[in-house]
Amino acid sequence: MAQSSTTSPAVGRALDILVRLAHAPGPVRAAALARDLNLPRSSVYHMLSVLVDRGFVVYVPGEQAYGLGVTAFEIGSAYLRHEPLERLAQPILHQLARQLGQAVHLGILHGNETVYLLKERPSSGPAAEVSLITDIGVRLPSHLTANGRAILAALPDAQVKALYAKRSDFITRTGRGPRTLTELRRDLEEARARGWAEEVELVTAGLRSVGAAVFDHNSRPVAALSTTWRKLSYPEPDVVGKALQWGADRLTSRISGQAPVSP
Numbered sequence: 001m002a003q004s005s006t007t008s009p010a011v012g013r014a015l016d017i018l019v020r021l022a023h024a025p026g027p028v029r030a031a032a033l034a035r036d037l038n039l040p041r042s043s044v045y046h047m048l049s050v051l052v053d054r055g056f057v058v059y060v061p062g063e064q065a066y067g068l069g070v071t072a073f074e075i076g077s078a079y080l081r082h083e084p085l086e087r088l089a090q091p092i093l094h095q096l097a098r099q100l101g102q103a104v105h106l107g108i109l110h111g112n113e114t115v116y117l118l119k120e121r122p123s124s125g126p127a128a129e130v131s132l133i134t135d136i137g138v139r140l141p142s143h144l145t146a147n148g149r150a151i152l153a154a155l156p157d158a159q160v161k162a163l164y165a166k167r168s169d170f171i172t173r174t175g176r177g178p179r180t181l182t183e184l185r186r187d188l189e190e191a192r193a194r195g196w197a198e199e200v201e202l203v204t205a206g207l208r209s210v211g212a213a214v215f216d217h218n219s220r221p222v223a224a225l226s227t228t229w230r231k232l233s234y235p236e237p238d239v240v241g242k243a244l245q246w247g248a249d250r251l252t253s254r255i256s257g258q259a260p261v262s263p
Contacts, residue, residue, distance in 0.1 A: 013039060014047045018056060018072060025155075026162035027065030085223065086118050088254040089214075092247045093120035093225065100243060102229045107147035107211075108222065112163040113139045114148035117223075140203060141171045143184050146211035147226035149197035150248075153188040154213045154221035154260065160188065177202045196241035197224075206231055210240045212248035219260040224248065 016037050021028055034044045048066055051057035055071035089106045096104045097120040106118035116138050142148025143164065152160055161181060164170065170179050177199075178184040191197035200208040211226035225247050227240060252259055 010047065013037070013043065014051060017044070017047055017051065018068070021057065021066060021068050022072075024067075025159035027060045027063050027067040029063075029065045033066070085255060089118055089223075089225075089251050090120070092251055092254075093118060096120070096225070096227070096243060096247050097122045100227055100229075100235065100240060102227050104225060104227045104244075104247075105147060107145070107151075107224055107226060109142055109148060109151045110139070112142050112148075112169055114142045114145045114151075115139050116147070141173070143170065143187075144173060144177050144199060144202040145226070146197045146199045146209035146228075147224045148211075149188065149191055149199060150211035150213040150224040150226065151221040152184075153191035153197055154215070157185070160184070173203055174201055174205050194241060195245055198237055198241070200231060203228075208237070210237055210244055212241065212244040214248045214251045214255070215257040215259050216255065217257055219258050222255075222257070223251075225251070 017033055020033060020036060030044050030048060031041065033039070033048075034041045037044070048057060048059075052059055052066075052069070055069045057066050057072070058069040059066055086106065093104045093106060101122045103119060103121045105116050105120075107114045107116045109115075116136055119136055140148070142152060152163075164181050164184060167180070170177070170184070172179075178187055188197075196210055196212045198208065198210050203209065207228050208231045209226055209228040211224045213221040214223040214225065216222045225244050227244065229235075229240075249259065251257075
């Protein structure tokens with residue numbers, strides 16, 4: 001058997017750092033990484049420097065701490081593009097689009113933006129003609145979308161606070177929507193109580209959306225299903241919310257996930 005490369009331990013420790021950052025609700029200081037992973041601080045600083053250079057990690061000067069960088073997201077996105085999530089979600093979205101008669105989306109959170117990975121439209125009916133901006137690859141402020149709100153509502157409060165640390169994070173598209181963290185938290189509390197999130201004319205005038213979160217094996221939200229339709233048209237939001245909850249629960253089960261237990 002060939003001997004392991006002398007660089008393997010360093011690679012393993014670097015991956016441990018990335019996993020630790022992925023699980024953290026916000027940026028983590030180097031000293032905390034060294035303590036949690038039982039590593040020398042000098043080694044942690046060296047590995048962080050390499051990871052920052054490669055884009056896997058970013059340094060947050062204001063907090064003197066580190067978080068995941070865009071390269072880590074790109075690798076995660078590549079997995080989502082080519083592995084089971086989209087393939088498992090597609091038939092569920094197709095069924096929901098036919099059942100509801102309106103477009104249904106699969107989206108994920110990237111920073112404080114919603115990124116749409118998959119879209120299914122009904123083949124006929126009035127909703128098939130509704131013009132939407134939520135095409136595959138489109139990014140929108142997550143606090144305005146039902147898709148993003150469904151995921152945000154399932155995140156720890158500290159992580160939401162980290163995503164919306166500045167007032168400038170509260171972008172508006174129609175002049176509506178939360179302008180402060182307090183207002184956003186109120187909206188997310190309502191979403192948690194219902195089990196699904198909603199937005200009304202926050203993204204596009206005359207349209208409303210509902211979203212429900214999908215969870216991994218650690219009960220963390222990894223994606224959401226959402227749908228958009230004309231504000232004054234049938235069906236009622238409760239009917240749509242329950243349908244999307246069913247779809248999100250089914251996809252959660254298909255990826256061997258588990259929804260969090262209600263207190």
